[in-house]
Amino acid sequence: MYESNHEEADTRALVHILHALKYSSLGMVYTGDTDVIVILLTNFHVIKEMNPAADIWISFKAGKVTKMIYLNKLVTTLGTTACKAMALFHAFTGSDSTSSFKFKGKRSCCMLMHEVPSLLETFGSIVDTPFQISPSLLEVASNFVCKLYSNHSCQHDDVDHLRLMLFSQMTRDVERIPQQVML
DSSP states (O other): OOOOOOOSHHHHHHHHHHHHTTTOSEEEEEESOHHHHHHHHHTHHHHHHHOTTOEEEEEEEETTEEEEEEHHHHHHHHOHHHHHHHHHHHHHTOOSSSOOOTTOOHHHHHHHHTTOHHHHHHHHHHHHSTTSOOTTHHHHHHHHHHHHHSOTTSOOSOHHHHHHHHHHHHOSOGGGSOOSOOO
């Protein structure tokens, strides 16, 4: 195996599975961390380029329950674009090292993910061209955040207007809102 300087065990799992798939078409990962699943999903296209016959299973343990996840089927269900976008989506909606949206869990974000298809397309394009940020990224991310926090009867396209509305619902003193652009 090549020498690796990955300090984080989550990313080392990908290095190890790539090494194992040089000699076998079956890969098995044992984890209890969703970050590992996200990393494998995001890089599945790289894995399949290296070994088109690769079958990857994940033994995922959460508490006392262990689930077997067939990564190939999960990728087929989600689609290539969603898989490529998964790491950025995971970081954007909150992960081990980034804050999540207040009062909005990962489940809410994932359910909303398909209502803003341009979000996954934009995030996926960033994976393909990491140093060329799409000009629509801010607009698409704002749209997602607005849908996440606004109710269906009141749609907003601007995060700052939505923020002002939500703040004024809690306290009528709008002058107390901090003056900054949120997104």
